[in-house]
Amino acid sequence: MNATAGSGEAFLSVDGSYNFAYLDEQTKRMIRRTLLKAIAIPGYQAPFGGREMPMAYGWGTGGIQVTASIIGMDDVLKVIDQGADDTTNAVSIRRFFRRVAGVQATEETADATIIQTRHRIPELPLTEDQILVYQVPMPEPLRRLEPREAETRKMHAYAEYGLMHVKLYEDIARHGEITATYDYPVEVNARYVMAPSPIPKFDNPKMQMMPALQLFGAGREKRIYAVPPYTQVKSLDFDDHPFKTQVFADPCGLCGAEGVFLDEVILDDKGDRMFVCSDSDHCRGRREAGHVGPRAAAAAALGYPDSEGDEA
Amino acid sequence: MSDMEPLLAAEGVGHVYAGGQLGCADVSFQLYPGEILGVVGESGSGKSTLLACLSGAIRPEMGQVRFDVGRQGLRDVYALSEPERRMLMRTEWGMVHQNPRDGLRMNVSAGGNVGERMMNVGARHYGQIRTEALDWLNRVEIAPERIDHLPRTFSGGMQQRVQIARILVSKPRLVFMDEPTGGLDVSVQARLLDLLRGLVRDLGVAAVVVTHDLAVVRLLSDRLMVMQGGRVVETGLTDRVLDDPQHPYSQLLVSSVLQA
Numbered sequence: 001m002n003a004t005a006g007s008g009e010a011f012l013s014v015d016g017s018y019n020f021a022y023l024d025e026q027t028k029r030m031i032r033r034t035l036l037k038a039i040a041i042p043g044y045q046a047p048f049g050g051r052e053m054p055m056a057y058g059w060g061t062g063g064i065q066v067t068a069s070i071i072g073m074d075d076v077l078k079v080i081d082q083g084a085d086d087t088t089n090a091v092s093i094r095r096f097f098r099r100v101a102g103v104q105a106t107e108e109t110a111d112a113t114i115i116q117t118r119h120r121i122p123e124l125p126l127t128e129d130q131i132l133v134y135q136v137p138m139p140e141p142l143r144r145l146e147p148r149e150a151e152t153r154k155m156h157a158y159a160e161y162g163l164m165h166v167k168l169y170e171d172i173a174r175h176g177e178i179t180a181t182y183d184y185p186v187e188v189n190a191r192y193v194m195a196p197s198p199i200p201k202f203d204n205p206k207m208q209m210m211p212a213l214q215l216f217g218a219g220r221e222k223r224i225y226a227v228p229p230y231t232q233v234k235s236l237d238f239d240d241h242p243f244k245t246q247v248f249a250d251p252c253g254l255c256g257a258e259g260v261f262l263d264e265v266i267l268d269d270k271g272d273r274m275f276v277c278s279d280s281d282h283c284r285g286r287r288e289a290g291h292v293g294p295r296a297a298a299a300a301a302l303g304y305p306d307s308e309g310d311e312a
Numbered sequence: 313m314s315d316m317e318p319l320l321a322a323e324g325v326g327h328v329y330a331g332g333q334l335g336c337a338d339v340s341f342q343l344y345p346g347e348i349l350g351v352v353g354e355s356g357s358g359k360s361t362l363l364a365c366l367s368g369a370i371r372p373e374m375g376q377v378r379f380d381v382g383r384q385g386l387r388d389v390y391a392l393s394e395p396e397r398r399m400l401m402r403t404e405w406g407m408v409h410q411n412p413r414d415g416l417r418m419n420v421s422a423g424g425n426v427g428e429r430m431m432n433v434g435a436r437h438y439g440q441i442r443t444e445a446l447d448w449l450n451r452v453e454i455a456p457e458r459i460d461h462l463p464r465t466f467s468g469g470m471q472q473r474v475q476i477a478r479i480l481v482s483k484p485r486l487v488f489m490d491e492p493t494g495g496l497d498v499s500v501q502a503r504l505l506d507l508l509r510g511l512v513r514d515l516g517v518a519a520v521v522v523t524h525d526l527a528v529v530r531l532l533s534d535r536l537m538v539m540q541g542g543r544v545v546e547t548g549l550t551d552r553v554l555d556d557p558q559h560p561y562s563q564l565l566v567s568s569v570l571q572a
Contacts, residue, residue, distance in 0.1 A: 154394070154398075157395075158394070158395040158398060160398065160432065162428060162429075162431040162432030162433070162434075163428070163431075163432075165431040165435075165436065166417070166420060166424050166427065166428050166431055169423070169424050169427055169431065169438065169441065170420055170421060170424050172438055173421055173423055173424065173442075173459075173460045174421070174460060237436075238436055238437060238438040239436050239437045239438075240437055240438050240439050241438050
């Protein structure tokens with residue numbers, strides 16, 4: 001199409017019908033401004049004019065808008081859903097960007113410049129050259145405690161976060177420990193309390209002083225927030241009940257990895273199951289490097305893991 | 313008394329609701345630390361409007377409400393910034409609502425309700441919060457094994473006591489009470505009043521108690537204000553006003569009480 005923008009910047013279309021990366025240039029500009037604001041105030045939920053995307057709310061419309069606004073022709077995109085590259089949400093978002101932006105896609109964490117994620121942070125530590133984009137269903141960490149939007153905004157503005165600890169207190173009083181295991185609230189840069197999106201609390205420590213830029217997009221709620229590189233991210237806790245992550249008894253059944261987040265896989269209808277890496281790229285990398293887990297043979301007999309990758 | 317600074321000072325406080333409905337008008341008084349002021353009057357006499365104006369809920373259209381914020385001298389409550397005022401409400405002030413549902417978090421356990429104010433001001437040690445909450449539940453005569461129960465499993469009187477513990481735990485200097493015994497049966501009322509009187513005296517808390525029940529003010533308050541039609545018609549020491557009412561309306565009010 002190559003129409004010319006007022007600024008002299010050339011519009012560019014990859015497939016002949018959509019603007020580069022789907023969104024029009026004005027929208028991208030608006031989202032980039034919001035991103036700058038969000039980065040300037042770590043953890044603050046900056047409102048933005050969220051657009052309708054060609055997919056339903058809840059499928060990552062916020063994350064896609066953020067990715068579409070920051071992606072360039074030279075970027076290499078990785079999309080993960082629950083840690084895996086081959087799940088429906090990841091496959092369709094990757095396909096979307098290959099079509100409208102024509103960018104290179106990858107499954108390898110190390111090769112990616114932009115990683116859009118739902119529910120996980122990759123096991124491989126990220127670098128300064130990477131950007132992690134989270135899809136966020138519920139950006140407001142106080143929502144379940146305080147239903148009034150006007151009130152939660154005031155609570156953020158005045159840093160009145162006592163209520164968040166009342167929730168944690170209730171957990172300990174009833175169950176003896178803090179039972180939140182995902183979307184575990186964090187305090188960013190010693191100021192704003194933030195929902196880290198539904199990542200397992202296992203991943204919370206990875207956010208602390210992460211070298212990569214972390215961007216969060218909530219499409220339905222039309223909020224963007226961010227954690228700049230090397231920022232303090234502290235999981236909320238009590239002095240005498242410190243924050244703890246999940247611990248897994250067994251290593252990954254396929255690659256034998258320890259100290260990673262594992263998913264449970266049911267093997268038959270007799271109760272046999274195994275635990276495998278949630279991060280599929282990490283697991284494949286280890287298997288290719290020759291690591292073999294205790295259940296690898298049994299899994300291979302069942303045709304697992306499926307060696308056929310998707311179109312990426 | 314003379315060299316003491318007042319804790320709360322109302323000067324010509326008045327409020328008219330949209331539509332011209334008079335809430336209250338020209339109310340002035342000074343409340344000193346540890347003093348309990350009763351406000352009585354019939355329904356619609358402006359008691360609740362006055363309480364809302366004093367407690368930061370409604371900005372009065374006329375007059376000034378001043379409070380000794382942080383022992384730094386009297387400051388206009390409505391000239392404070394919003395975060396300052398909210399902080400004041402959560403620390404130096406407390407509000408006991410007539411209906412405990414308005415004052416408690418019904419989906420949070422009794423211990424959590426009592427602990428909230430501590431966590432609001434930065435308490436981050438679970439054990440200490442719990443010990444303090446247990447201590448306060450004990451002081452309002454709630455059995456320690458009920459600390460993790462939800463308020464809705466409590467009787468009305470117990471809910472009211474949890475509400476009182478929840479407020480007094482932050483050692484406020486001023487408590488507003490709106491019909492603290494309303495809706496409770498008489499024996500429970502008597503025990504609650506006895507408890508309140510003891511706690512308030514022990515802690516030296518000042519209070520403004522709004523009620524239509526003369527027995528409540530007889531037991532609790534040092535001074536009494538009688539309101540009618542939004543205006544104060546008589547003030548004085550509680551016993552003086554109740555035993556020797558001067559204004560015709562006060563006389564009517566006192567003589568309306570059935571002698572059991």
